[in-house]
Amino acid sequence: GENVEQHPSTLSVQEGDSAVIKCTYSDSASNYFPWYKQELGKRPQLIIDIRSNVGEKKDQRIAVTLNKTAKHFSLHITETQPEDSAVYFCAARGILTGGGNKLTFGTGTQLKVEL
Amino acid sequence: DAGVTQSPTHLIKTRGQQVTLRCSPKSGHDTVSWYQQALGQGPQFIFQYYEEEERQRGNFPDRFSGHQFPNYSSELNVNALLLGDSALYLCATSRGEGQPQHFGDGTRLSIL
Numbered sequence A: 001g002e003n004v005e006q007h008p009s010t011l012s013v014q015e016g017d018s019a020v021i022k023c024t025y026s027d028s029a030s031n032y033f034p035w036y037k038q039e040l041g042k043r044p045q046l047i048i049d050i051r052s053n054v055g056e057k058k059d060q061r062i063a064v065t066l067n068k069t070a071k072h073f074s075l076h077i078t079e080t081q082p083e084d085s086a087v088y089f090c091a092a093r094g095i096l097t098g099g100g101n102k103l104t105f106g107t108g109t110q111l112k113v114e115l
Numbered sequence B: 001d002a003g004v005t006q007s008p009t010h011l012i013k014t015r016g017q018q019v020t021l022r023c024s025p026k027s028g029h030d031t032v033s034w035y036q037q038a039l040g041q042g043p044q045f046i047f048q049y050y051e052e053e054e055r056q057r058g059n060f061p062d063r064f065s066g067h068q069f070p071n072y073s074s075e076l077n078v079n080a081l082l083l084g085d086s087a088l089y090l091c092a093t094s095r096g097e098g099q100p101q102h103f104g105d106g107t108r109l110s111i112l
Helices: none
Strands: A004-007 A010-014 A019-025 A032-038 A045-051 A056-059 A062-067 A072-077 A086-093 A103-105 A109-114 B005-007 B010-013 B019-024 B031-037 B044-050 B053-057 B064-068 B074-078 B087-094 B107-111
Touching (some): A004 A086, A010 A019, A019 A086, A032 A062, A045 A062, B010 B019, B074 B087
Antiparallel strands (some): A019 A072, A062 A072, A086 A109, B005 B019, B031 B087, B044 B053
């Protein structure tokens, strides 16, 4: 089945700097890649997603890029703020496992934005 | 516009017992997926319901079963609870299959 690897596991940046989180996936037919932000004790919150027919998507300070050939996708956060501190999860929706709604998640990145 | 709601928020059970968790989808959503999130890990897909049928299933034993009702709400049942079943159980709903999924706050299940 699909396998998603995520790096780094922890990331510490200064306020105002950029943060980049990278994920790789194994199912070359995967077609949907969401990113979720999870604050301590709260629900995963969908922050941005990208489909396989698009190479890049931007929403204010957040962007996601997708390289289908290399099977990796990345989350970019610019001008980081303390409220960006949280655990970020990437995910992929595979086709080989039957499509549907199954998301395979990465192991998460703990982002800490320091003042 | 109510989001995804789950009940109960917390639950404590002992080994061997059975539990039922509930999920009401966000308005306009008809597809429900259940995930298990162990501490410090990403959510693991359990199964998905659409049109009152189980459409897809992850690598979970038959002790995990579910149901979807005509109003699109869903239940997750776990029988013969094990210590390893302690986790946060998340419900995610979407408007159809393959669409963005939105999570509820989850049910924190503790097995003693």
